[in-house]
Amino acid sequence: MLKISLEQWRMFHAVVEFGGFxxxxxxxxxSQSSVHNAVSKIEDTxxxxxxxxxxxxxxxxxxGEMILRRSSYLLDEAKKVEAIGVKLSQGIETQLRIAVDEIFPRALLYKALEMVSEQFPLVKIELIESILGGGAEMIENDEVEIAISPSSLGxxxxxxxxxxxFGAVASPNHxxxxxxKPLTLEELKSHRQIVVRDSSTMDNKHRTNEGWLEANQRWTVSHMQSSIDMIVNGLGFAWLPLSLIDPHLKxxxxxxxxxVRxxxxxxxxxxxxxxxxxLGPVARLFLREIKALCLGLTNKA
Known part of the structure; x- marks a missing residue:
């Protein structure tokens, strides 16, 4: 039997959060006496x-600092249990929010979404396109339930x-x-490179730009399609996802x-x-379908 209740731990954290009793x-x-009594109970125990x-x-x-760190985990887990209970009581989700990096093959994504929609036709699906760290950031901020992203959260x-x-490409007339002869890195740097901006909201110092070589000339865009359009029109070169540019190559x-390399x-x-x-049944179905569809890509890597 636990000697300290979750409510008493919550009062302890409140004193820390608000800066006083x-x-x-x-x-x-x-009441102030209730908060005092809760903290005193922990101290005495x-x-x-x-x-x-x-x-x-x-x-x-x-x-107190050590107890705060340890009890934070306890309260976080309690919140998760409550959230799971709410999700179970609600049954099937009414919506599913997914962040998908723009380099992911759209044919696979659309097929997975269609399979989900066939089984859950009334569920609203919100698809948010992201670049680099944007998807993982949305997961951390609870803006989406699932993210397909090049950034791992561990x-x-x-x-x-x-x-x-990815392949390095340019217009045939470039x-x-x-x-x-085969091109060196230094020869590439003397031409304009088109890069795609990280869609996360972190400060510029920690953002990354996909494939940047520190070329002397650089144009930065916010969407992969903009980069493709610029390259097709002979405005520079870039590393682009082969799955997205296959029709343009053909x-x-x-x-x-x-x-050279x-x-x-x-x-x-x-x-x-x-x-x-x-995660509810809709999200779980999407996870199963997208993983099954991506087996072929993984085997080719």
């Missing part, structure tokens, strides 16, 4: 002092889905194709560059969600 009482709509008063400030002791949160092949609107690159995509137990 009186402020915590106002923040959680409890554990035999440690959690707070000291320094001037007008209520400050955590070293023991073990337990992300699993490998597939590898996407001056790079007039060079008769009708000779784009042509692969001959490079790294003619093709691959990018790993991850299937990411916060807590599998919180």
């Amino acid at each position: 009186n402020q915590a009482a106002q923040g959680v709509h409890k 554990l035999g440690v002092k959690l707070f000291v008063i320094e001037g007008r400030k209520t400050v955590l002791t070293k023991e 073990a337990g949160n992300s699993e490998s889905l597939c590898y996407i092949q 001056s790079l194709h007039a060079i008769e 009708d000779n609107r784009l042509k692969l560059l001959r490079l 790294n003619n093709e690159r691959s990018a790993q995509l991850f299937l990411t969600f916060k807590d599998g137990d919180r």
Whole structure:
């Protein structure tokens, strides 16, 4: 039998969050004596002092800091259990929000979504296209339930889905194709490169731009299709997903560059969600279908 209740732990965290007993009482709509009694119960049970008063400030002791870290996990898990219970009581979800990186093959995505829609025709599906870290960021901010992204959130949160092949390309009329020998990195740097901007909202210092070589000339765009259009129109070169540009390669609107090395690159995509137990039957079906469809891509990597 637990000697300390979740409510008492919640009062302890409220004192830390609001910066004092009186402020915590106002923040959680409890009497100040209730908050004091809850914290005193924890201190008496554990035999440690959690707070000291320094001037007008209520400050955590070293023991309090350690207890705070440990009890945070306890409260987080309790919130997850409640969320799972709510999800179970609701049954089938009414909507499914998915963030998908723009490099993911659209044919596979549409096929998976159609399979989901056939079984759950009334479920609203919201598809958000992202670049690089954007999808993982949306997962962390609870803006979507599932993300297909090149950014992994670590073990337990992300699993490998597939590898996407990239090729260095330019318009057939681009001056790079007039060079008769295989191209070096330095030769590429002297021409304009088209890169795609990270769609996450992190500061510019931590954003990444797909495939940038630090070329002397660079145009940055927000969508993969813009990059493809610019390359087709002879405005630069770029590494582009082969699955997206295959029609352009076949009708000779784009042509692969001959490079000394790294003619093709691959990018790993991850299937990411916060807590599998919180996913409803619609989300679970999408996960099964998209993983099955991507087996072929994984085997080719």
